[in-house]
Amino acid sequence: MDKTSFIIITVDGPAGAGKGTLAARLAQIYSLDFLDTGLLYRAVALKMLESGEDFNDKEAALRAVLLLNSDDLINPSLRNEAIGSGASIIAVFPEVRSALLAFQRNFASNPSPGKQGVILDGRDIGLVILPEAPCKIFVTASPEVRAERRLKELHQKKIYSTFELILEDMEERDTRDRMRKISPLRPAKDAFILDTTGLNLQDVVEKASFFVDSIYPQAHKNQ
Numbered sequence: 001m002d003k004t005s006f007i008i009i010t011v012d013g014p015a016g017a018g019k020g021t022l023a024a025r026l027a028q029i030y031s032l033d034f035l036d037t038g039l040l041y042r043a044v045a046l047k048m049l050e051s052g053e054d055f056n057d058k059e060a061a062l063r064a065v066l067l068l069n070s071d072d073l074i075n076p077s078l079r080n081e082a083i084g085s086g087a088s089i090i091a092v093f094p095e096v097r098s099a100l101l102a103f104q105r106n107f108a109s110n111p112s113p114g115k116q117g118v119i120l121d122g123r124d125i126g127l128v129i130l131p132e133a134p135c136k137i138f139v140t141a142s143p144e145v146r147a148e149r150r151l152k153e154l155h156q157k158k159i160y161s162t163f164e165l166i167l168e169d170m171e172e173r174d175t176r177d178r179m180r181k182i183s184p185l186r187p188a189k190d191a192f193i194l195d196t197t198g199l200n201l202q203d204v205v206e207k208a209s210f211f212v213d214s215i216y217p218q219a220h221k222n223q
């Protein structure tokens, strides 16, 4: 596979902006291997919770990172809100971030046979993990819209919460992700900023695909 035909897409943005749904859809359209990197941080948090550790305990977080394996990324409990908050607490530790960096880069350079490339979604993919990626997308939406979407998702899973609780939790998580010293949530200079407030999924996918096509005009597409 030569460099121009090997697709690398990064998708970053705050919680609930629609990164995961967009990345999954782009992965399908362009035949890409997809890694939701939030799952790595969530899996560390879940391991700590299961062994009764405090999320603020850096040493315990590092021990949990060393025990991670790919089976840990498919646990349905990873999606719980408490795990999301725990993930954002352990994500401030530089040692945890650097321990997870190799896994992410290794994923990006080893697509499965038959795939056209890779897509990774997270917070620091375009800036830190794959700064050389030619195609970077930064997805945003107003906090209210993000909280509303998350509430809908939870209701579909029959998990009870309220708009106010989710909004509060999201703002707390955003602040932690944006203010941390290492790899704060920020768009890369060459990222395409996609504000999804007021857009439906089809509009979002259309705009993002237009951008991807401008960078990889030769890409084969499944519709």
Ligand code: C5P
Pocket (backbone or CB within 6 Å): 015, 016, 037, 038, 039, 041, 042, 084, 087, 088, 089, 091, 121, 122, 123, 124, 125, 173, 177
């Ligand atoms: O994307 P998701 O909500 O699953 O991520 C959970 C938490 O993991 C985020 O709030 C963030 O603190 C952390 N994270 C990160 N860097 C990434 C992906 C996730 O710091 N690349």
